[in-house]
Amino acid sequence: MSLQSWKCLTCNNDFKVGDWLCSDKQSNHIVERKEYLVADAPSDPGHPAKGGMDSKRDGRTRICNIPPDKTVIVNGETQRVPGGFVEFVRGRFATSDPEIQYYLEKTRSNVFCSEAQWEQAWLSQGQQLELERGKLDAMRQRLENERNELLSQVKQQKVEKVAATR
């Protein structure tokens, strides 16, 4: 893990674990934004609508100690800097801060889930059906486009044949 390194999008420098500060020595380096998903939706949906199909699922999960407490030396004196926390809203959290990415992945990589798992956990049945319908519509549109393309190719070939026999 300690060999991991990144390239900062702000100052263009390569840096390693622990060297989080950017060239201004105040804010952290910036890396590509990453999104983390967790499937910890409350099992009680909270506000079930009529029929229960479109119950709204809402929830916030706070993960503490990201980044963890650290000790720094200022003017020869040891100072303790308290750690931070991140908050997942409806099971999603995104950041471009490499320090937070590093500690999240180091300590919580076992709780992250795929987009499909997230959908299953967080979307109501109605929303999942709607999403499915959207995917089907897109697929149907794609098939139709392909068919039209084939038809026009066939037409084109016929025209060329007729032209060749004249």
Ligand SMILES: [Zn+2]
């Ligand atoms: Zn930087």
